[in-house]
Amino acid sequence: MLDINHILVVLDNEHPEQIALDRAIWLASSLDADLTLMTSTYESYCEDGSTLDTDTRERIKQALLHKAEQWLNSLAPETGELKVSCEVHWQKHLHDAVMESMRHNDYDLVIKGTQPHGIMDRIFTHTDWNLMRHCPAPVMLVKSARPWQHNRVLAAIDATSSDQGHQLINDNILSYAEHLSDHFETDLHLANSYPLVSVAFAMVPEVTAPDDIQKYITEQHEEACEGWAKKFSIQPDHVHIGEGDADSVVASICDDIEADVVVVGTVGREGLAGVLIGNTAESLVDKVNCDVIVIKPSDGVRPDAD
Template identity: 65%
Template sequence: MLDINHILVVLDSDHPEQPAFDRALALASSVKADITILGSCYEAYCEESSSLELETKNKIKNALINNRQLWLDTFVDEAEKQGIEISTEVHWQKNLHNAVMASMNTSDFDLVIKGTKPHSIVDRIFTHSDWNLLRHCQAPVLLVKSSKPWANNRILASIDATSHDESHKLINENILDFAEHLADHFKTDLHLVNSYPMVALAFAMVPEVTAPDDIQKYITEQHKTECEYYAKKYNINDDHIHITEGDPDDVVEVMAKEIEADLVVIGSVAREGWSGVLLGNTAERIVDRVSCDVLVIKPLDGVKPDVN
């Protein structure tokens, strides 16, 4: 049996609302998980290179950590009232993603939840904390757009159905494991979406090459066969399979809006460096293009077996 037992919730004191905490309460209550809420603080003048006296630096650092702890403590009562086991962590880190990495090095979390806002090109160039989490976090990352409950009872899982390399096959399985797990707990409909390449456009770019008459039919049937395999394995209704021509981010955006999805579950084999800045990663583009929450899965992510 698959299960999510330990959830890490990343809280950002720079924002007045904490939708990640609200979503974590709903998830923890449904799947019977415990949650850890995490905050961070940092000031450069408390480091060794600062000209301040050591005693002064320590006083400032301890005061900042204490203030952050007091802020986290304000969230504890609400969880305890719902019977959810909760703990807190404050990390002395410059960036939230570094705080998450530090926590992951000492604890075993099945899911990381963080609130998110629209990202600019500057965020992409300087690799925003959200992108760092998606690329490097050792657990699946759920980015939450709003504190509103999931009200439409629909989860959309996006896969690359015809890719046969091991990393993509593993991602497909992990995406659907998580999506099915959440759909079962929240009693929601699970939908499957898969895009396939625009063959006519590809051949139009090389007019000296003539496309075989049946190539579009072959590609469509290939994707249909693979999607039906996954749908049968994960108990997805035939009318919940969506196979559409186009780029993945375009197709997912349109389908999420069409079915009014509460959550999109996608995979990521992260692109690093300037290619990530200039081209972007599909998962990162989708995060900013859909209005619902997005759960991002990587090849090594998986729901751990329940000990029972």
């Protein structure tokens, strides 16, 4: 389903600013959705094996949970127009708290603020990466508290992939982006990148590049993008095709058109490959100035079949 009726807002009291909260309140008000504000708290000395006795551990745990609940309640908007609830989970990791909440509730969108990530975040799989890879719902990572003001939604796809998985995720990305664009009456743009073949052949000098191979690849991507654009009624001048790595190309297009939000897909590459190679969605988050919505093949965001 594309309708966004239930929104989960992930808040971290270690961050001085809760940039996701204003965005979530605005979206919920615009979409007539309800909000759940969620955080987690945890102390290892409250677990079994601690030197503290059982009663003391339990009192400390309840005090920490109560403190976190009070903090969430202090952030909740004071308005009768929105239905707002709060959840506090006893979890060491914030993404585990999100997964626990998702097991008991059907959220259509998860919203979280994000900050620049370093290599250590990638090695130890930062909360944002875990949400992008594993959360069973679309995830919006908010980059700043600034409101959307340019009326542009950008859908970033891999237009020429013919395998079923990429076809599905392209359809999901564009369906979601189209839904947002229609609701907020914004312009829908499409972004696609293609490889610079001369660089690839330069790495294997013993292999000669076929004549006009770059022209062929460019035309192939243009034709594929035209097909996707027609399917989702995207104007020809709103289709952007660039040469280079996907994250850099999409980030550049975001800047050029002043996108408010970019919708991108991920297949969630795991393990060391995810650290060394990276996923386009994860790399893109740190390169753009706008919000990022991450869609996975399993999110189920496509509209109901007629």
